[in-house]
Amino acid sequence: MSAIPQERRVVTAIPGPKSQELQARRLSAVAGGVGSVLPVFTARADGGIIEDVDGNRLIDFGSGIAVTTVGASAEAVVRRASAQLAEFTHTCFMVTPYEGYVEVCEALAELTPGDHAKKSALFNSGAEAVENAVKIARAYTGRQAVVVFDHGYHGRTNLTMALTAKNMPYKKGFGPFAPEVYRVPVAYGYRWHTGPDNCGPEAAAQAIDQITKQIGPDGVAAIVIEPVLGEGGFIEPAKGFLPAIARFAEDNGIVFVADEIQSGFCRTGQWFACEDEGIVPDLITTAKGIAGGLPLSAVTGRAEIMDAAHAGGLGGTYGGNPVACAGALGAIETMREQDLNGKAKRIEEVMKGRLSAMAEKFDVIGDIRGRGGMIAMELVKDRTTKEPDAEAAGALARACHAAGVLVLTCGTYGNVLRFLPPLVIGEDLLNEGLDVIEAALAAV
Known part of the structure; x- marks a missing residue:
């Protein structure tokens, strides 16, 4: 109650x-x-x-x-986080690890789409998760370019400002931004020039054409997209768009990253919004709803991609804080039980x-x-x-x-x-x- x-x-x-x-x-x-x-x-x-x-x-x-x-x-979040607070607040997982971090990564492997072997790395904020997903994709592919979409939002760090489409208030006056970021159209059905019925395939063809002309598929490390675009206006890409982009990524060795920071953890009536059209991303970024209000984020993905970064290449002082991990386990418990x-x-x-x-x-x-x-x-x-x-x-x-x-x-x-x-x-x-x-x- x-x-x-x-x-x-x-x-x-x-x-x-x-x-x-x-x-x-x-x-x-x-x-x-x-x-x-x-x-x-x-x-x-x-x-x-x-x-x-x-x-x-x-x-x-x-x-x-x-x-x-x-x-x-939430009772389970408060109970689990309070119990962890009484034990210890921090050791830094990169110094002396603890079970809660591992438990959260195990839960993410179970909950995220796909039955392939998965691993995770934990951070503090959504922007950190997206930035680290790009790092991992670049390490895995040996490529540099990152493709993002009109109306997308991915954060306020220098790299994620470059990934974000909207100028004011997120980017104005804060440049120059990180290079090798390319923006292509998204299937915004309500505003698509030929109407919503043809939007999915037309927008996908246009995006793929631009990627092919401007970069070349063999130069792209990652394609990053929100399965429901949040700050851009809760835009659901028209049907067929996401599967076409995911197939293009798979066919060309590009890491497909689903940014589920706002849309994940039951928010859209599924654990993750990309499940709606059966998308299985190579990497998925999560934050926001993950821990009931405590600062935590994650990158989860195919084990061979996640392992591409060298030891010490990923991390952060507070990433996967034990109290936040306890909160996440309480939030997931609540989501399941209710x-x-x-x-x-x-x-x-x-x-x-x-x-x-x-x-x-x-x-x-x-x-x-x-x-x-x-x-x-x-x-x-x-x-x-x-x-x-x-x-x-x-x-x-x-x-x-x-x-x-x-x-x-x-x-x-x-x-x-x-x-x-x-x-x-x-x-x-x-x-x-x-x-x-x-x-x-x-x-x-």
Whole structure:
């Protein structure tokens, strides 16, 4: 049972006076480049509720950007992490190893797609996982070039900024970026020039043609793609696109990397989103939902590829921290015991049903898409031209925040509302949050 009543409650303006006091302190102490979607300061969080320091309870449709999939105070995560804290906090796995790291790698080998021999390496953040996947692919192939896709997001380090498509706020003013990165089209069905029906094969042919002309397949170390593009707008590549790209990689000795940092661990109603079209990646990167809110990430893949890097070539002081590993084992336990894949599918059923009904009433809604507990609503000024409406997205988010529902925006054009509720959220709370969204649409 949740320690926090699973009820929306707005008792002050949002943000309230205590949050405003803390925000004043924050502005004098925290670098301005670190932003916040909503400056309400959290006191407690669990289930589908975030309670702030003023006593407001917000319905959480963000999950810390797909991190608190099992809730922000999941019993198994707290129990296992607390037990590990009492034993030791750190030794550095590269100095004196410990069982928890090995257990997480064993679990990843079992859960990730494919029945081939697998190994893993653990890190702290999603960007670190992607960067190390590229290192491993380069070591294995002896090649340098990396292919990524329009609308993709992969992180904020120098290499992962180069891999990321969106300039503002992720890249502007931070260059020069790492070389030998090439960007090709993705199958964005809603915005594909010939329409969604032909999008998958057409986009794949165009991407493969560009790779062949610009680099040559024998120069490509890795193709890196999110099976559902997250920050780019929860874009599901049109059917047929991912299998065609994966076949091209296999035929040309290119390492196919599925970036499942936002879409993994039951988020889309499957353990990993690439399973939807039967994709078995050579390497898969995970983070976010892996450890119930504790900092952990991983690269998992074919044993012979993972072993290509020399001893000492992979690692990091905190990578695979024992407390984070304990949290991951607790999160996986929760996902299994509570059938969070099934719960994600039910969230999709409820949300898509409600949002589709809203789309019939409000012309600003251009597209409803996504899978499981990873659902998005793209807003446009005109359904015919599909001109993005970032202003409406911002106004809608602010209206939801004021009414006690935390929602996030995303998209290359800033015009997408993304919904990432904890998969443990109660259905009554889910529907109440959707009621608020509908009222906000009517007001905006």
